[in-house]
Amino acid sequence: MTARGTPSRFLQSVLHNGVGRYVCQLKRISLIFSKKGQGSLGVRDFIEEGVVDFAKNNSGTVVYISPQSCRIPKIVAEYLNGNVKEETVTNKTSQEIAELITKLSNQSGLDIIRIRKPFHTDSPSIQGQWHPFTNRPLSIDPVGPQAK
Amino acid sequence: MAACRALVSRAVLPLHYHHVCRGVMLTHIREKKRWMKAYTLIMERKRKMEGPPPPKPRSQQPNFDYHAEVEAFSARLQESFSLELLKTAFVNVCYLRSEEERRRALGLDLETTTLNLKDNGELCVHGQQFTKAFLSDWCRGSFPSLPQEGVAAIVGHLTGSEVMCHVARNLAVEDLTMSAEFPVPDEILQGTFFAVIGALEQSSGSVRAGLFIRDFLVTQLIVKDLFDMWKVVDPMGLLVKELTCKGIALPEPRLIRSAGASTVLPLYFVGLYSDRKLLAQGPGETVLAAEEEAARVALRKLYGFTENRRPWDYTAPHEQLQKPSAQALTSE
Numbered sequence: 385m386t387a388r389g390t391p392s393r394f395l396q397s398v399l400h401n402g403v404g405r406y407v408c409q410l411k412r413i414s415l416i417f418s419k420k421g422q423g424s425l426g427v428r429d430f431i432e433e434g435v436v437d438f439a440k441n442n443s444g445t446v447v448y449i450s451p452q453s454c455r456i457p458k459i460v461a462e463y464l465n466g467n468v469k470e471e472t473v474t475n476k477t478s479q480e481i482a483e484l485i486t487k488l489s490n491q492s493g494l495d496i497i498r499i500r501k502p503f504h505t506d507s508p509s510i511q512g513q514w515h516p517f518t519n520r521p522l523s524i525d526p527v528g529p530q531a532k
Numbered sequence: 533m534a535a536c537r538a539l540v541s542r543a544v545l546p547l548h549y550h551h552v553c554r555g556v557m558l559t560h561i562r563e564k565k566r567w568m569k570a571y572t573l574i575m576e577r578k579r580k581m582e583g584p585p586p587p588k589p590r591s592q593q594p595n596f597d598y599h600a601e602v603e604a605f606s607a608r609l610q611e612s613f614s615l616e617l618l619k620t621a622f623v624n625v626c627y628l629r630s631e632e633e634r635r636r637a638l639g640l641d642l643e644t645t646t647l648n649l650k651d652n653g654e655l656c657v658h659g660q661q662f663t664k665a666f667l668s669d670w671c672r673g674s675f676p677s678l679p680q681e682g683v684a685a686i687v688g689h690l691t692g693s694e695v696m697c698h699v700a701r702n703l704a705v706e707d708l709t710m711s712a713e714f715p716v717p718d719e720i721l722q723g724t725f726f727a728v729i730g731a732l733e734q735s736s737g738s739v740r741a742g743l744f745i746r747d748f749l750v751t752q753l754i755v756k757d758l759f760d761m762w763k764v765v766d767p768m769g770l771l772v773k774e775l776t777c778k779g780i781a782l783p784e785p786r787l788i789r790s791a792g793a794s795t796v797l798p799l800y801f802v803g804l805y806s807d808r809k810l811l812a813q814g815p816g817e818t819v820l821a822a823e824e825e826a827a828r829v830a831l832r833k834l835y836g837f838t839e840n841r842r843p844w845d846y847t848a849p850h851e852q853l854q855k856p857s858a859q860a861l862t863s864e
Contacts, residue, residue, distance in 0.1 A: 522788045
């Protein structure tokens with residue numbers, strides 16, 4: 385749809401992350417898959433090979449593995465700001481799931497919507513924001529065109 | 533339908549018939565279900581009548597292991613907490629009371645089932661004192677000319693329940709808090725966060741706890757203006773007091789610029805001159821408002837709390853407040 389019809393936000397970080405120390409924003413990741421279904425094959429392979437390394441490298445994230453009888457395997461990622469993101473991983477390979485999980489762990493939990501400006505600053509002006517009275521000579525008389 | 537009613541009145545349903553409620557009879561068939569639409573509409577009506585379900589704490593939802601979560605909390609913040617202190621920090625008095633009442637209501641024998649949990653009262657008090665002391669020292673160190681009321685106002689704002697609860701919720705402290713009610717009330721959450729800081733100080737020492745407070749509470753000052761946190765009723769009087777203490781001449785307000793005096797949005801700039809040199813100028817809709825704003829701008833300049841001041845350096849470990857130690861502290 386148009387930019388006005390879809391939600392948008394400004395570039396921001398949760399709790400000024402990175403100014404002090406960097407805190408990984410992913411707090412919990414749950415792998416929901418089926419033990420026998422063919423859509424969960426990639427998830428099962430990932431659990432055999434890659435999940436333990438991921439958990440060791442990201443010690444701030446809790447990894448939950450829950451085999452259930454489900455038709456579609458899911459990855460549920462919960463972030464520190466409370467957002468929950470669910471991705472279905474039916475028929476994905478183990479490599480793709482690994483990339484998806486690294487992508488989820490690098491995101492902050494903020495919504496993936498249009499970002500209005502790709503920059504943000506907390507101190508937009510050093511010498512003072514310009515206004516029409518800057519650099520004009522002082523006078524009590526009402527404002528008029530300056531004599532050159 | 534007549535056959536169904538005959539079946540119901542006999543009070544014995546054959547195998548594939550299932551009585552859901554007064555208007556809906558489920559039949560287990562392979563094709564398109566005739567009962568599905570009525571059933572869905574009844575469930576929708578029920579949901580609309582009851583409203584949304586009450587929020588459940590994360591610990592009561594599936595996939596939650598308390599010990600793992602506490603370890604991950606400690607690892608995520610790059611701090612090494614002692615786990616028993618941290619677990620004690622999350623237990624509140626109201627939780628202990630409600631647990632004991634629940635056990636008594638269930639009829640369990642009190643001697644065999646006493647809770648072995650200590651509550652976080654001491655840690656909370658300890659953490660609160662440490663946080664307030666650290667923040668006051670930090671404020672006085674980075675804004676040396678700010679008076680005592682200003683320091684108290686800034687520290688009060690940072691340790692007030694709004695800022696503390698905002699930080700606590702975004703650090704996942706609310707998930708781990710054990711309290712009687714859910715959603716956790718603000719005072720209890722604030723107390724739990726103080727207790728976590730107290731636990732950190734007792735586990736890793738005051739330097740690490742100071743760095744933690746700097747990284748999470750001092751950053752909340754980033755876009756704030758001084759007079760949002762410190763309510764000053766008479767800025768001109770305060771400015772006069774400050775200047776007399778410093779021995780500088782008293783400020784004289786002069787109208788510098790005016791525009792649109794007869795319109796609905798007039799603009800006046802008033803400058804404050806002490807000894808014929810400009811201290812500060814401020815805009816306003818009336819001359820009095822402009823004078824007050826000019827006094828506020830002058831106070832911000834005096835205290836060094838302007839918008840374009842040099843930002844606090846978060847990379848260096850804070851040696852300004854502690855004696856610089858011989859061992860190299862790793863920078864955060």
